[in-house]
Amino acid sequence: MQESDAAVVRRVRAGDVEAFALLVDRHHARLARYALRMMGDRGEAEELVQDAFVRAYGALARYKEREQFGAWILRILVNRCRSSLAREARRLAAAAAWIHETAATFDPAEPITQRDELSAALGRLPADLREAVLLRYADELGYEEISAITGAGISALKMRVKRACERLRAMLEPTRAGR
Amino acid sequence: MPDAESLLSRELRALLREPVDLGPAARARVMQRVRAAAALRAAVPRARGAVRATVLGALLAASFVVSIVTANARSGGNGTHGRTLADTIAVHFAAASDADWPVIAREKLVAVADVTHDLAPKPHPGAPARRN
Numbered sequence: 001m002q003e004s005d006a007a008v009v010r011r012v013r014a015g016d017v018e019a020f021a022l023l024v025d026r027h028h029a030r031l032a033r034y035a036l037r038m039m040g041d042r043g044e045a046e047e048l049v050q051d052a053f054v055r056a057y058g059a060l061a062r063y064k065e066r067e068q069f070g071a072w073i074l075r076i077l078v079n080r081c082r083s084s085l086a087r088e089a090r091r092l093a094a095a096a097a098w099i100h101e102t103a104a105t106f107d108p109a110e111p112i113t114q115r116d117e118l119s120a121a122l123g124r125l126p127a128d129l130r131e132a133v134l135l136r137y138a139d140e141l142g143y144e145e146i147s148a149i150t151g152a153g154i155s156a157l158k159m160r161v162k163r164a165c166e167r168l169r170a171m172l173e174p175t176r177a178g179r
Numbered sequence: 180m181p182d183a184e185s186l187l188s189r190e191l192r193a194l195l196r197e198p199v200d201l202g203p204a205a206r207a208r209v210m211q212r213v214r215a216a217a218a219l220r221a222a223v224p225r226a227r228g229a230v231r232a233t234v235l236g237a238l239l240a241a242s243f244v245v246s247i248v249t250a251n252a253r254s255g256g257n258g259t260h261g262r263t264l265a266d267t268i269a270v271h272f273a274a275a276s277d278a279d280w281p282v283i284a285r286e287k288l289v290a291v292a293d294v295t296h297d298l299a300p301k302p303h304p305g306a307p308a309r310r311n
Contacts, residue, residue: 017213020213021206024213025206028206028209029198030198032199033197033198033199037199042201045201046201046205046208049205050212053212054213057213057217058216114190115197134195137187137195137196138195138196165187166186168187168191169187172191
């Protein structure tokens with residue numbers, strides 16, 4: 001039977017640093033998915049996921065076992081992504097410019113996958129809507145869990161998810177209908 | 180409010196859930212940083228008596244700047260090329276050996292530097308060292 005996250009955390013707290021690799025293996029892909037879809041940049045996503053793990057390691061003494069380790073570290077990552085987005089407003093402006101530029105220089109000979117379209121559409125969503133829709137549909141969390149992670153109220157979150165879905169549909173469906 | 184499930188197709192939801200794997204190297208890099216953090220934690224003693232972590236950090240930062248500047252002056256600005264953080268720490272402790280203020284065990288700090296494999300900062304001749 002697989003050792004629970006809580007048991008691994010106990011080992012790490014007792015001084016077995018290498019046991020932390022188990023937690024990294026278990027949660028890295030999920031965190032990477034969130035960070036990549038949230039930030040839109042692979043290098044930055046990797047950096048933020050690293051930061052989240054290092055911060056989690058440093059804060060293990062404060063981790064309460066009644067909470068799932070996965071939810072706890074996801075909350076750390078969500079906060080890291082928020083800070084990064086807030087700090088790098090200029091980067092966002094550059095990304096928006098890049099999206100417009102890409103649209104203007106679009107080469108119809110180059111195949112665009114649905115995945116590319118989705119990434120671009122996610123990049124155009126405001127950060128709070130993107131965060132809500134990713135936690136709801138990529139991480140498949142319930143609204144109560146999302147509320148615990150983001151600090152937003154459940155009705156506000158439902159509204160964000162609804163708006164995000166509407167915008168994604170508006171951005172993605174016309175392009176698909178036109179093919 | 181209508182259920183948002185109906186607003187996003189199954190296809191799109193599947194794409195959102197698609198796993199992202201940054202590869203084993205990315206996971207290895209996480210562990211490299213975690214080991215460095217663990218070594219640093221082991222090297223820096225907890226606040227004892229009147230010595231607080233912030234004071235300790237300020238003392239260390241100041242002493243590093245001094246050691247980098249003095250090392251650079253001795254080598255004429257060229258000798259720091261390829262110098263590792265461990266080397267800089269060694270210079271710092273050697274220079275401070277007569278004083279009372281190195282409060283961290285030199286061996287432990289050098290061990291941290293070896294784990295991180297950091298190169299020491301190379302101050303630009305004539306320009307003050309800056310850290311962001």
